[in-house]
Amino acid sequence: MTERERLAVLEEHARRIRLFSLQLAYECGMTTHLGGGLSHIEALTVLYGDVMEKEDKFILSKGHGVLGLYATLAEFGIVDKELLLKTFMKDGSDFMIHPVMKAEYGIEVSSGSLGQGISIAAGLALAAKKTGSTRQTYVICGNGEFNEGSVWEACMSAASFGLDNFTLFLDNNHLQSDGASVDVLDVSDYYACMLKSLHFQVLEIDGNDIAQVYKAFHSSPITGCPRAIIGNTIKGKGVSFMENNNEWHHNRLTKERYDAAVAELEGSK
Amino acid sequence: MIEITLPKARIWSRIGPRATYGQAVLECASERDDFYVLTADLAQSSGLFRFKEVFPERFVNVGIAEQNMLGIAAGLAKDGFHVFASSFAPFITMRACEQVRMDMGYMQLDITTVGIGSGIGLAQQGNSHYGIEDVSVMRAIPGMTIVNPADGVEIVKAVEALCDYGKPAYLRLTGVPGFPMVHKGDIDFKIGKAITLREGDDIAIVAAGTMVSSALQVAEILSRDEGIEATVADMHTIKPIDTDVLDAQLDKKLVVTLEEATIVGGLGGAVAEYFALKKNKPAQLMLGIRDTFLHAGSYPFLLEQCRLTVPQIVSDIKAAMQ
Numbered sequence: 055m056t057e058r059e060r061l062a063v064l065e066e067h068a069r070r071i072r073l074f075s076l077q078l079a080y081e082c083g084m085t086t087h088l089g090g091g092l093s094h095i096e097a098l099t100v101l102y103g104d105v106m107e108k109e110d111k112f113i114l115s116k117g118h119g120v121l122g123l124y125a126t127l128a129e130f131g132i133v134d135k136e137l138l139l140k141t142f143m144k145d146g147s148d149f150m151i152h153p154v155m156k157a158e159y160g161i162e163v164s165s166g167s168l169g170q171g172i173s174i175a176a177g178l179a180l181a182a183k184k185t186g187s188t189r190q191t192y193v194i195c196g197n198g199e200f201n202e203g204s205v206w207e208a209c210m211s212a213a214s215f216g217l218d219n220f221t222l223f224l225d226n227n228h229l230q231s232d233g234a235s236v237d238v239l240d241v242s243d244y245y246a247c248m249l250k251s252l253h254f255q256v257l258e259i260d261g262n263d264i265a266q267v268y269k270a271f272h273s274s275p276i277t278g279c280p281r282a283i284i285g286n287t288i289k290g291k292g293v294s295f296m297e298n299n300n301e302w303h304h305n306r307l308t309k310e311r312y313d314a315a316v317a318e319l320e321g322s323k
Numbered sequence: 324m325i326e327i328t329l330p331k332a333r334i335w336s337r338i339g340p341r342a343t344y345g346q347a348v349l350e351c352a353s354e355r356d357d358f359y360v361l362t363a364d365l366a367q368s369s370g371l372f373r374f375k376e377v378f379p380e381r382f383v384n385v386g387i388a389e390q391n392m393l394g395i396a397a398g399l400a401k402d403g404f405h406v407f408a409s410s411f412a413p414f415i416t417m418r419a420c421e422q423v424r425m426d427m428g429y430m431q432l433d434i435t436t437v438g439i440g441s442g443i444g445l446a447q448q449g450n451s452h453y454g455i456e457d458v459s460v461m462r463a464i465p466g467m468t469i470v471n472p473a474d475g476v477e478i479v480k481a482v483e484a485l486c487d488y489g490k491p492a493y494l495r496l497t498g499v500p501g502f503p504m505v506h507k508g509d510i511d512f513k514i515g516k517a518i519t520l521r522e523g524d525d526i527a528i529v530a531a532g533t534m535v536s537s538a539l540q541v542a543e544i545l546s547r548d549e550g551i552e553a554t555v556a557d558m559h560t561i562k563p564i565d566t567d568v569l570d571a572q573l574d575k576k577l578v579v580t581l582e583e584a585t586i587v588g589g590l591g592g593a594v595a596e597y598f599a600l601k602k603n604k605p606a607q608l609m610l611g612i613r614d615t616f617l618h619a620g621s622y623p624f625l626l627e628q629c630r631l632t633v634p635q636i637v638s639d640i641k642a643a644m645q
Contacts (some may be wrong), residue, residue, distance in 0.1 A: 170422055170425055174395075177397055179398070181398055182396060
């Protein structure tokens with residue numbers, strides 16, 4: 055398969071993951087994190103559909119991005135689609151709006167409290183270094199999450215420990231719970247230079263462009279440096295009425311809205 | 324197994340709880356390679372300098388970043404290693420509280436946090452460094468175990484037991500160099516099983532940490548001067564609390580809980596919560612640090628402020644029995 059064909063396959067996976075994310079959100083009938091669940095789907099697609107080996111570790115530190123994660127796990131046959139549809143957000147289920155640790159599905163940690171998964175990812179990468187494992191550790195964080203001080207504690211340690219087996223994908227959609235990051239804590243555009251200052255290998259890309267995401271995850275690592283991919287993304291990506299509209303940070307899909315979103319994604323095939 | 328001898332117990336008493344912790348992990352590490360030791364820029368204060376030199380591969384210093392230390396510990400624990408992570412009691416239990424809650428409580432990862440200098444042993448360093456609320460805060464987290472050893476022997480036994488415990492725990496170290504020996508040789512130490520050090524029919528003193536030694540002295544004085552015979556239970560594991568030993572005290576005239584920690588939600592609270600469900604129960608006298616911040620000073624000065632010296636405890640028990 056040529057790289058171009060490979061990218062087309064991944065693109066189609068991403069489209070299907072978006073569709074299933076929306077189906078999960080619609081069929082549970084409840085408010086879910088749609089915007090942030092859709093913005094990191096290219097990263098999830100490239101990781102699960104191409105980059106990650108069996109022994110590699112993945113942590114979704116921005117736990118509210120769980121719709122995209124569940125749909126990705128379903129797309130690649132790790133979790134049964136029917137099981138997800140039947141149990142997502144149901145009483146007593148482990149498939150809730152924030153991930154619950156489940157080793158059999160490769161859900162490494164229970165996340166949801168922001169700024170914690172990145173430390174655990176650094177710990178996993180450190181463990182691999184110490185045991186001589188070639189395993190890679192990947193973590194997805196959000197730009198709002200990057201307001202947390204503990205994120206920077208983790209980044210400092212990843213740099214200080216020389217974790218070149220650690221890749222952080224920053225889903226930089228420039229929005230957060232209370233609105234535009236520029237109006238809340240105006241630092242989203244500085245994250246790249248902040249990480250560069252810490253001697254991260256920094257790649258700044260369009261995080262919703264599958265070719266750029268693919269290229270970034272396949273970039274050659276720099277010995278002794280952790281890697282950060284700053285993916286500038288669009289919150290609610292793929293559904294025009296959700297894109298960059300923070301009303302869809304946490305919202306419920308009506309039948310009408312769901313049908314419109316599906317039609318748009320079906321049409322984009 | 325670390326050999327326990329009287330000369331060693333004497334050394335541990337002399338060097339104090341922190342250095343004893345450092346010795347214990349050092350000795351354990353020479354017998355097994357399945358754990359890491361973490362610090363947040365307090366290797367020296369945690370008695371870990373020797374460990375760092377001898378086992379650099381199993382030692383991680385994360386800098387002054389307790390929250391990240393817990394996350395790093397979680398990552399290492401997820402790979403099948405036990406982790407000891409220490410800092411001063413308020414920093415490890417409260418600065419990193421939410422990480423403790425998620426990684427240790429919610430995810431039940433095999434991590435032991437170690438609160439050094441807990442209670443009021445940090446004396447002139449003041450309230451910022453005292454471990455007043457650590458027991459109460461850790462008790463509130465579901466699935467946490469809390470161990471507060473009475474002396475050096477118990478610290479060593481606890482470290483050894485925690486290596487194989489497989490569950491999250493908070494090891495609370497109280498006392499200062501020169502802290503008294505409660506045990507002069509090896510003991511049968513099991514997490515969750517209190518040690519009844521003295522049996523008496525009149526009252527029971529349930530104590531933890533530094534207060535166990537004080538409780539024994541108090542019991543001797545009460546027996547000698549007042550004819551009051553006291554049972555002394557060393558409740559080294561505050562959570563889960565040993566309910567068998569508590570049940571055995573239900574026929575006493577008074578149960579005294581004694582701890583170098585706030586009386587809000589600590590050992591006294593745990594005992595009261597358990598007794599609350601009982602129909603016939605003795606009155607309970609809860610001795611510990613009153614619900615206040617203290618004026619800093621020497622350790623003896625602080626104990627006196629808290630009414631935790633032996634004569635004060637005797638006097639408060641006598642008053643409660645009248």
